[in-house]
Amino acid sequence: METIKATMPGVFYRRPSPEDDPFVPEGSSVSPGQTVAVIEVMKTFNELKAEVGGTVTRFLIADGDEVEMGQDVAEVDG
Template sequence: MPLDLSELRELLTALNQTDIAELILKSEDFELTVRRGSRIEPADGSQLSSRERMSLSPIVTPLPAADLSRGTADTPNGAPSQSVPPPTSDRRLVEILSPMVGTFYRSPAPDESPFVDVGDRIRSGQTVCIIEAMKLLNEIDAEVSGEIVEILVQNSEPVEYGQPLMRVNPS
């Protein structure tokens, strides 16, 4: 019995309202596997504890400074965000990328100050933001020390896997 798109949406919506971690549907025509959260496998084949599986690191990709030609970004209300210093040809920036799909938050709570702002110095391992995925809050830690040059996502905005979140001038 094949599932149509609306039935699949209903199934995923129903699963989202439960605490089921994994569902596998099999028939002669198809196989569907739905898992909550991220599955992280170590390169050496060893097993991770459940706490280690929940700890996620962002993906970091070097980016040439020349790719920052736009200089400023507009916020949803039309006001320009904090401007970025003009890039220099000898400077290499590093992007902090989202390790998952979810909702980006700059601070630990709505009434608290952001983890980082443009111009802040950060160190490797420092929490720079939170991404909420499936009602779980995942702290995203920097993998590089340096200065925050640009924050590319607005607070409470949805993000995709691999989407650039921030740009850092490594030190």
């Protein structure tokens, strides 16, 4: 089991906007470099990209929660 980690501190969002579907739903496959979420820092949205490929088994952070740099945000089963 691998994890996707936050690359910076900020507010974590799984979707581009509240009306949109998540970038990657749980149970979906991801490829390295694929956007899985965004982290908002000072009104700037920064893409969080998968560093590993596989199936996202679960997200460990909810939409709107604050994250710290290096914090695990999702589990990926490769």
